[in-house]
Amino acid sequence: MELVDYHKDVLPAENAMILRSVLRAGRSLKTLDFIEGYPSNLLIEEFSTFYLARIAVFKHSSHVFDMEDNIRDLLLKSPLTSNGQPVTNFRFADSMHEPGIQPSDVVVGVLGKMHSYFTIRNEMRWPKIGRH
Known part of the structure; x- marks a missing residue:
């Protein structure tokens, strides 16, 4: 909540209000099933899949990622191409200079964890049925 309030100028007012409402609702839950049972203070261990998927799926968009040395190094080690052309629609930035990065990291992390939980x-609930 404090992070949202601190960066309130980055989000449109309605989006900030919705995010605050979701966070307030989370405070009253007895358990957080989709994030409990994992190492403390670790939401997602490794993010490279998220970076690569966003770059590939949204190839006509510009992507600004938080500076993650290991991800940046991975992409520099094996440069991405599309139809033989280098993919250049992304860059890494220091979140201290681009304030929208930190709140988006939290939101994307929670959404990613929630997606994994629901999957x-x-x-x-619906186990796969094999053929006999």
Whole structure:
């Protein structure tokens, strides 16, 4: 909540209000099933899949990513191409100089974890039926 309030000028007022409402609602939950049972203070261990997927899926968009040395090094080590042309629609930036990066990291992290949780729950509820 404090991070949202601190960066309130970055988000449109309605989006900030919705995000605050979601965070307030989360405070009253007895458990946080989709983030409990994992190492403390670790939402997602490795992000390279998210970077690569966004670059590939939204190839006509410009992407500004938080400076992650290991991801940047991975992309420099194996440069991305599309139809034989280098992919250049992304860059890494210091979140201290681009204030929208930190709140978006939190939101994307929570959404990614929630997606994983729902996928696992759905698979448990509807097990795959094999052919005999």
